[in-house]
Amino acid sequence: xxxxxxxxxxxxxxxxxxxxxxxxxxxxxxxxxxxxxxxxxxxxxxxxxxxxxxxxxxxxxxxxxxxxxxxxxxxxxxxxxxxxxxxxxxxxxxxxxxxxxxxxxxxxxxxxxxxxxxxxxxxxxxxxxxxxxxxxxxxxxxxxxxxxxxxxxxxxxxxxxxxxxxxxxxxxxxxxxxxxxxxxxxxxxxxxxxxxxxxxxxxxxxxxxxxxxxxxxxxxxxxxxxxxxxxxxxxxxxxxxxxxxxxxxxxxxxxxxxxxxxxxxxxxxxxxxxxxxxxxxxxxxxxxxxxxxxxxxxxxxxxxxxxxxxxxxxxxxxxxxxxxxxx
Numbered sequence: 001x002x003x004x005x006x007x008x009x010x011x012x013x014x015x016x017x018x019x020x021x022x023x024x025x026x027x028x029x030x031x032x033x034x035x036x037x038x039x040x041x042x043x044x045x046x047x048x049x050x051x052x053x054x055x056x057x058x059x060x061x062x063x064x065x066x067x068x069x070x071x072x073x074x075x076x077x078x079x080x081x082x083x084x085x086x087x088x089x090x091x092x093x094x095x096x097x098x099x100x101x102x103x104x105x106x107x108x109x110x111x112x113x114x115x116x117x118x119x120x121x122x123x124x125x126x127x128x129x130x131x132x133x134x135x136x137x138x139x140x141x142x143x144x145x146x147x148x149x150x151x152x153x154x155x156x157x158x159x160x161x162x163x164x165x166x167x168x169x170x171x172x173x174x175x176x177x178x179x180x181x182x183x184x185x186x187x188x189x190x191x192x193x194x195x196x197x198x199x200x201x202x203x204x205x206x207x208x209x210x211x212x213x214x215x216x217x218x219x220x221x222x223x224x225x226x227x228x229x230x231x232x233x234x235x236x237x238x239x240x241x242x243x244x245x246x247x248x249x250x251x252x253x254x255x256x257x258x259x260x261x262x263x264x265x266x267x268x269x270x271x272x273x274x275x276x277x278x279x280x281x282x283x284x285x286x287x288x289x290x291x292x293x294x295x296x297x298x299x300x301x302x303x304x305x306x307x308x309x310x311x312x313x314x315x316x317x318x319x320x321x322x323x324x325x326x327x
Contacts, residue, residue, distance in 0.1 A: 005030055005165070005176050005185035012169055021083040021103050022129060022153050022169065029106075029127050030165055030185055032078040033157040034178065036071045036111070036125060040159040049117055064091065067117055071110035071125065079106060085132050086140040088306060090275040095140040095306075104152075105132040105143045109275040112156070113241030122160030124243030128279040129153040141306055148278035148299035155283060158243045164188070166250055166283060173250070173287040194289035195253030198316040200235045202245045203257040210261040214294070214326040242271070246280060246314075250287060255315035255323065259294065269293065269311035273303050277312045290320040294327045 009023035039049065049067035072091045076098070079087055085102035086095040090109045106129050113123040130146050137143035155167035163178035165185055173192040176185035201222060208219065225233040237254065239245050245256050260269040271277050281291030281298035291298040291314035298312065313323050 002179075003187040005187070008174070008176075008187055018103065018131075024082045025079065025084055025104055025106060025129055026153055026155070026167065026169070028078040028082040029075065029108075029125070029155070030157075030176075032071075032074045033125055033159075033163065033165065034183065035074045035078075037157070037159045037163040037178065039067060039070060039074075040117070040123060043120055044118070047118060065111070065114045065117055068111045068114050072108075075108055075110050075125070085134075086143065088140075088144040088274065090272055090307070095144060097140075100134070103132060105130050105137075105140060107144055107274045107279070109272070112243050112276065116241050121239060121241055122158050122244040122247075123241055124156050124158045126156040126243065126276055126279050127154065128274065128282070144274060144306060145303040147302055148273075148281055151278065151282045151299075154279035156243050156246065156279065158247050160244065160247075164247065166192070166247065168283045168286040170286070173283050175250070192250050192287045194250060194284065194287045195316055196288065197318045198253040198255060199232055200237055200252075200254035201257060201319070202236065202238045202249075202254060203259075204238055204240070205236065207261060207263075210263050210266070211259065212261060215257070215259045215261075218323055218326045242276065242280070249289075249315045250283075253316045255313060255319045257323070258312050260311045269309050271310060271312045273298075273301060273308045273310040274306065277310050280312070280314055284314045288317065289315050290317040291315075292320055292324050294324060 009027055013020040013023040051066050052063045068091055072089050080098050083102040084098050084104045084106050085100050086105045087098055088095050088107040109126040111123055112126050116123055129152050130150055132143045153169050158164050165176040167174050175189040177188040179186045221229050222234040258271055260267055277298050284291045293311045313320055
């Protein structure tokens with residue numbers, strides 16, 4: 001008998017009010033995901049979704065597509081129905097107040113990979129859920145800037161040939177798939193385990209000339225194959241949409257690499273610690289993998305600002321540790 005997301009969350013929450021709050025937030029994010037998935041599926045029939053909105057970049061410094069904004073609005077509307085006090089969004093400069101009596105804050109990248117909207121490549125939504133109380137966090141920014149290890153839940157949705165939710169509630173990582181005939185998510189894999197070792201890495205190798213020496217040496221050693229110091233041949237896979245690359249890693253292992261480099265604006269990495277790195281790191285560790293900025297475990301890093309960027313390496317534990325050894 002199939003297990004729905006609602007049933008899974010109900011069993012997780014039991015009679016615990018704090019868990020019920022988390023379950024409510026995850027359920028509402030999944031509902032927003034169904035709305036966004038339907039919009040993404042319109043593809044070239046709604047090509048205006050891929051158009052840049054306005055002349056200014058979003059809070060993270062990137063251009064905003066129409067669907068970025070629409071996706072954020074969908075998440076906001078659904079989370080208004082959950083016990084979430086504030087929403088931090090990659091698309092917004094400051095936290096968005098929702099239910100100030102809520103016991104949670106949520107950080108979200110409403111549409112990861114939005115540069116691929118018009119190319120029919122998988123895109124997605126990433127979220128992080130953190131505990132909140134007004135006495136401990138008079139400024140909601142501080143609540144969103146808790147270390148990644150404080151997360152109580154995290155996940156990402158992928159809008160591709162199928163719509164999937166990769167989720168952790170702090171006890172393993174699960175995959176749910178959207179059954180469109182029923183309009184609900186069904187448990188597809190209860191205990192995801194990322195293979196510890198791998199022969200596959202994902203990186204934008206066209207930027208190699210800009211890389212710092214440790215990353216250049218690591219990739220050079222991989223390219224040398226079985227005759228080089230690694231003693232085995234490697235494959236490279238790179239979609240350019242992190243949720244798509246991540247789902248591949250959760251399915252068959254591998255590592256994702258987005259290091260800092262010498263280009264202006266890329267010195268400290270490009271991905272956002274709070275909206276992307278922290279949730280993905282939490283999900284990865286719960287599946288037996290690892291995540292680092294090259295030197296420090298992602299979940300141990302104390303955010304310095306709301307839209308902080310950071311280098312990110314995650315995936316198969318042994319390979320992540322090998323990459324870190326080059327630094």
